[in-house]
Amino acid sequence: MLTFADRLRKGETVYSVWSQLGSRELITQLALADFDGVVIDMQHGTHSDDTIVTCSEAIIGVGKIPITRLPVNRFDAASRALDLGFEAVIAPMINSKEDAEEFASYMKYPPIGSRSWGARRANQLHGVEAGVYLQIANEKTLSFAMIETKAAYENFDEIISVDGIDGIFVGPSDFSIDYANGAGVDGDMPETQKQLEEMPRRAKDAGKLSGIFAGTPETSIKYAKWGYNFVNVSYDIALIKAGSDAFLKAAELKS
Ligand code: 3PY
Ligand code: MG
Secondary structure, three states: OOOHHHHHHOOOOEEEEEEOOOOHHHHHHHHHOOOOEEEEEOOOOOOOOOHHHHHHHHHHHOOOEEEEEOOOOOOHHHHHHHHOOOOEEEEOOOOOHHHHHHHHHHHOOOOOOOOOOOOHHHHHHHOOOHHHHHHHHHHHOEEEEEEOOHHHHHOHHHHHOOOOOOEEEEOHHHHHHHHOOOOOOOOOOHHHHHHHHHHHHHHHHOOOEEEEEOOOHHHHHHHHHOOOOEEEEEEHHHHHHHHHHHHHHHOOOOO
């Protein structure tokens, strides 16, 4: 338990699946599939402060890594997610050193931050004594600051060097929207590829981790080759659609 940080720091590439649909039954099925972890999306998914309570249990119950992405500027929910047993929290739209410092303050106990004590559910789920959890939590739970705007990219070095930020997590879609000045959304747009390729190296040089949202097999392979430690390969809605389309096509039930 609490293995995510160790696996990434040892050099393993970890592959997760993203959950937008806030159902515990669905989370259990995603966790039973062969992904390493499940990301509960509180920003754009139908998850809420309530649904995430049972999600960590469902994911940990089948031996997978529980991760969540917060809504924008809901740093209070970061501490609570950790209290519920999540091993990593992804914060969207971290555009400045100040945003990163505020996020980190909710993620880490003193002396790094000011996370408040109350991790009893995390202790139980991960099978560690309260005092032990306090000693290991800052190292074993991970804060990922999302880089998904031009401003964030320009402030990359300042954001990545904040004590208590363990890594960056790139959002190629929002990044592309900002680079296209709102004209379109395309994570593969040529104007952003150099930046996406260089970020894992810059994170590594700073002694930090890197993650990214892929979405297709091709982008998953590309990002892993570029050195991202943590690649989210797809999401529940897309997998249901892809599976349905493939079935109907194979059975020749629809043209
Ligand atoms: C993005 O690509 O902007 C994301 O936030 C990934 O979900
Ligand atoms: Mg985004």
